[in-house]
Amino acid sequence: MNKSKHQPRPLAEFVDRNFHWLALAPACAVLVLLTIYPVIEMIAMAFSTITFERASEVWKFTPVENFREFLSDDIFRVALKNTLIFAVISVLIEVCFGLGLAILVSSIGKLKGIVRTVLIIPILMPPVAIGSMWKLMYSLDFGVLNQAITAVGFQPVNWLGSTSLALLSVVIVDVWHWTPFVFLILFAAVEAVPNDVIEAARIDGAKNRSIIFRIIIPLIWPTIIVALFFRAILAFKVFDQIFLLTSGGPGTSTEVVSLHLYKVYFQQNELGYGSMLSLAVIGATIAFIWVGHRASRFMRAP
Structure with a gap:
């Protein structure tokens, strides 16, 4: 037992x-x-058309109709082009600014913690507050930017109402908002670079420019790629800033994929076609990441 x-x-x-x-x-x-x-x-x-009848969903299998509508959707092609332009320009600027700030802040002494805290304030603000603040700053009549421009004798600029400037204005807001995010990632990488390597380079007579481009950047290159991909994915999904600032206008000059999906789903109530657009966006995002990955491997090749 x-x-x-x-x-x-x-x-x-x-x-x-x-x-x-x-x-x-x-x-x-x-x-x-x-x-x-x-x-x-x-x-x-x-692959369906979904309607609502008597408080219930009615599904109808219509893959051909949805695909035909997708091929004839001119707004989606414009939105995809605007999204790519927005993502490429904003991410490249943010990575360059974030890297420069990371190297600059890493080189200062006692005030490093205070400067770092001040720089990350934009990413702590709610998107609604950021959109409202910048919309007031961009105002044609009483915005602080146009007040400064008219004070020096120039005509006020219609930042959000001009088809040639609206997308650029949104890019500026995105750069202001998300550069601190890139800065935080790259600052940690720069701080991890061994001081012995930098001191040895200085003893050998290397200048600051050579240290940055031949030592620091090659050592933190994998982190730069990670920050680039993080921001590229987030930039490709941009919605709140454009929705709050321009709502896709004037015309379709700031129409992006996420905003077009929102309009198809919630304003036009086309759930089936909106889902097909979502699949297309997923495919475009994967292709965008793959191209970026191949480009990064090519840049790292000797």
Whole structure:
């Protein structure tokens, strides 16, 4: 009887052998519930037309009609072009500014912590507050920018109402908002560069420019690529700033993919076609990341 009490139970043995899988099971269940299932649902919606009749959904399988509408959607092509222009320009500027600020702040002494805290304030502000603030600053009649321009004798500029300046104005807001994010990532990388390497380069007669371009940047290049990809993905999904500042106007000069999707889903109530647009956006994002990855590998090649 005593021996049988000390024999391991089958359930305990099973738990011991498969504990690592059992520990991951809740996370996998949440992943399936919140990620995989909605994606499957979106794919099903992309090939259907969904209407609401008598407080219920009515699904009709119409893949050809949705695809034909996608091919004839001129606004989507304009929105995709604007999104690519916005993402490329804003991300490149943010990475350059963030890298410069990271190197500059890393070189100062006691005030480093205070300067770093001040620089990250923009990313702590709510997007609604940022959009309202910049919309007032861009105001044609009483905005602080036009007040400064007219004070020196120039005519006021219609920042948000001009088709040639509206997208650039939104890019400026995005650069102001997200450069601190890139700065934080690159600042940590610059701080991790060994001081011995920099001091050895100075002893050998290297100037500051040579140290930056031949030592610091090559050592933190992987971090630069990570920051670039993070910001590229977020910039490709831009919505709140453009929605608050221009709502896609004037005309379609600031129409972006996320805003067009919002209008298709919630204003035109075309759930099926909106899902097909979402699939197209996912494909475009993957292609954009793949091209960026190939470009980064080419730039790192000797």
